Amino acid sequence: MTLDREPVDLTTEVAGMTLTSPVLTAAGCGGTGRELEDYLALDIVGAFTTRTITLDPTPGAPTPRLVETPSGMLTETGGQNPGMQGFLATELPWLAQRRVRTVVSIAGTTLGEYAELARRVASSPGVSALEVNLVSTNRDAYERRFCDDGYQIGRVLSAVAGEVPRGVSVLAKLAPGSGLVELARSAARNGADGVVLVHGFPGVRFDPDTWRPSLGGVTGTVGGPAVLTQALRCVWDVHRAMPDLPLVGVGGVRSGFDVVQMLLAGASAVQVGTTLLSDPGAVRRITEELAHELAAHDVKRPADLVGAGHPDLERDTT
Amino acid sequence: MTAAANATGLSTPGQVLGVKRVGAFHVLSLLAPGLAERFRPGTFIALDVGGPMSERLARRTFPIHRVRSTGAHGGTVEVVLQVPDIGADPGLLWLATAPAGTQLDVLGPLGRPFALPKEPVTCVLVGEEAGSAPLFPLAERLRERDCPVHMLLGGRSDHQLFGALEARRATRGVTVTTEDGSVGIAGTVADGMPDLLSRTGAEVVYAAGRHTTLHAVAAIAEQHGAWSQTLLDVEMPCGTGLCQACVVPVVGEDGVTRMVRACFDGPVFRGDRVRWTDLGAVPEDAR
Numbered sequence: 001m002t003l004d005r006e007p008v009d010l011t012t013e014v015a016g017m018t019l020t021s022p023v024l025t026a027a028g029c030g031g032t033g034r035e036l037e038d039y040l041a042l043d044i045v046g047a048f049t050t051r052t053i054t055l056d057p058t059p060g061a062p063t064p065r066l067v068e069t070p071s072g073m074l075t076e077t078g079g080q081n082p083g084m085q086g087f088l089a090t091e092l093p094w095l096a097q098r099r100v101r102t103v104v105s106i107a108g109t110t111l112g113e114y115a116e117l118a119r120r121v122a123s124s125p126g127v128s129a130l131e132v133n134l135v136s137t138n139r140d141a142y143e144r145r146f147c148d149d150g151y152q153i154g155r156v157l158s159a160v161a162g163e164v165p166r167g168v169s170v171l172a173k174l175a176p177g178s179g180l181v182e183l184a185r186s187a188a189r190n191g192a193d194g195v196v197l198v199h200g201f202p203g204v205r206f207d208p209d210t211w212r213p214s215l216g217g218v219t220g221t222v223g224g225p226a227v228l229t230q231a232l233r234c235v236w237d238v239h240r241a242m243p244d245l246p247l248v249g250v251g252g253v254r255s256g257f258d259v260v261q262m263l264l265a266g267a268s269a270v271q272v273g274t275t276l277l278s279d280p281g282a283v284r285r286i287t288e289e290l291a292h293e294l295a296a297h298d299v300k301r302p303a304d305l306v307g308a309g310h311p312d313l314e315r316d317t318t
Numbered sequence: 319m320t321a322a323a324n325a326t327g328l329s330t331p332g333q334v335l336g337v338k339r340v341g342a343f344h345v346l347s348l349l350a351p352g353l354a355e356r357f358r359p360g361t362f363i364a365l366d367v368g369g370p371m372s373e374r375l376a377r378r379t380f381p382i383h384r385v386r387s388t389g390a391h392g393g394t395v396e397v398v399l400q401v402p403d404i405g406a407d408p409g410l411l412w413l414a415t416a417p418a419g420t421q422l423d424v425l426g427p428l429g430r431p432f433a434l435p436k437e438p439v440t441c442v443l444v445g446e447e448a449g450s451a452p453l454f455p456l457a458e459r460l461r462e463r464d465c466p467v468h469m470l471l472g473g474r475s476d477h478q479l480f481g482a483l484e485a486r487r488a489t490r491g492v493t494v495t496t497e498d499g500s501v502g503i504a505g506t507v508a509d510g511m512p513d514l515l516s517r518t519g520a521e522v523v524y525a526a527g528r529h530t531t532l533h534a535v536a537a538i539a540e541q542h543g544a545w546s547q548t549l550l551d552v553e554m555p556c557g558t559g560l561c562q563a564c565v566v567p568v569v570g571e572d573g574v575t576r577m578v579r580a581c582f583d584g585p586v587f588r589g590d591r592v593r594w595t596d597l598g599a600v601p602e603d604a605r
Binding site: 038 | 327328329366371373374375376377409423425553555556558559560561562563564565576577582598599600604605
């Protein structure tokens with residue numbers, strides 16, 4: 001490898017945002033941002049995604065909330081968060097003060113809650129985008145209703161998009177499953193500027209001593225390298241159906257090459273989640289690895305790779 | 319100020335120096351330059367296990383037993399592993415059998431340390447099995463402040479007592495309890511407490527061990543009008559406050575119960591603030 005290559009410019013456009021890097025943090029894995037700062041200069045992160053904020057404070061699920069699985073983690077935190085007021089009063093101002101580009105994840109249990117969250121959060125200083133979490137962790141009828149029903153997802157996105165001022169992007173985060181392409185289509189048609197693929201994979205595990213479910217919340221979702229190939233497939237499928245829809249890939253990313261794979265499959269940017277729990281400074285390493293990978297393959301910018309892994313799709317190469 | 323200026327660099331490339339077997343315990347010595355200077359008793363380290371790109375993603379956390387800032391190797395840190403835990407977790411087994419020179423990432427010192435008294439008051443340090451490990455550097459700091467220190471160490475049997483000999487060198491008085499009565503008072507450390515507190519007139523109790531023991535210790539301390547500082551042994555998969563898995567219900571100054579992270583807001587809590595009987599659950603009134 002020679003040293004006289006042009007430096008790679010990691011600037012990335014996704015869903016109306018211009019980011020300094022395609023490597024973001026994922027919802028629920030970066031704490032409030034403050035915790036990461038002991039391991040990472042936050043200005044290296046393309047955008048920081050908050051944990052999911054609900055209207056009211058949520059104390060979360062009983063413990064254990066996390067168990068290690070082969071190359072993964074099965075978790076159910078029950079969506080613990082300080083509620084919208086607490087978030088706007090303490091956590092968001094801290095991020096805004098540091099000029100950290102911030103994506104706020106929101107979840108409601110009714111259309112009205114989604115709309116109110118969108119109205120209050122999107123108009124607050126320092127918010128670049130809302131990530132609409134369509135997998136509410138509340139264990140009631142709404143859970144299934146919002147996560148796998150294209151009609152309902154469309155209604156939620158319409159309700160949110162109607163409250164968001166210009167300059168703030170709307171992302172829809174979807175759960176894996178059959179019909180994902182149609183859910184993404186519904187989100188895009190109803191106001192989502194981009195789609196985040198995908199939420200953790202549903203999972204359950206039993207305790208070797210008690211033979212009862214390991215998690216206090218009984219069932220949970222799996223993240224980590226164990227789900228990378230499945231997440232890539234989700235991005236792959238949706239990109240093939242809608243090549244122009246901006247996608248953010250999330251699921252098991254822990255190396256620069258994993259980012260490359262997400263871009264090849266069709267994502268414009270990626271989020272790093274579970275990897276932060278084992279390596280809180282991982283975004284720096286992943287970003288450096290990405291720059292090396294791109295330089296070694298003479299790729300000038302990440303956008304040149306988006307969707308390039310589909311040899312049969314026609315690409316606009318301008 | 320940029321974020322970079324605030325970064326304190328709690329991540330250190332470390333190396334295994336050796337593992338020493340002591341009774342039912344393994345004392346793991348690590349090279350971790352720069353960690354000793356930031357150490358305060360009660361803080362912990364979080365280690366990755368299995369090497370780079372390991373399939374085991376959770377950190378293993380340990381209260382710090384000892385640090386040295388200088389020496390032949392530079393800064394070192396020691397932690398204590400317990401045999402039954404090692405048998406139950408291949409990640410701990412990897413650590414306990416790691417050859418000298420094994421590279422690993424050391425995060426720390428993490429968490430809130432034991433609060434130290436401003437006045438030279440008498441202190442009782444209560445440790446159960448490996449829980450005794452973090453109490454030795456604490457005893458040192460307390461003695462520097464002219465606090466008379468008594469130690470109360472317990473285990474299921476004499477094999478499971480950690481540091482009883484060292485305690486005799488380090489403190490004014492040592493009381494030992496074993497549940498099988500093989501040495502010292504027969505019973506748990508809690509059984510040794512009332513007499514010790516009455517005898518010494520201790521004003522502060524520091525404790526580390528099982529939750530049921532800490533609950534009893536905190537209650538007895540309160541009955542004797544002493545403050546208690548308890549170091550909770552909770553599974554901490556990340557150690558950094560990110561995963562929110564190690565939450566415990568703790569009553570704040572305002573009387574409100576919150577689910578707080580043992581790794582970030584602890585692992586040391588005032589014994590009278592922890593809702594011991596609700597550990598593992600989310601109380602109805604918690605926020």
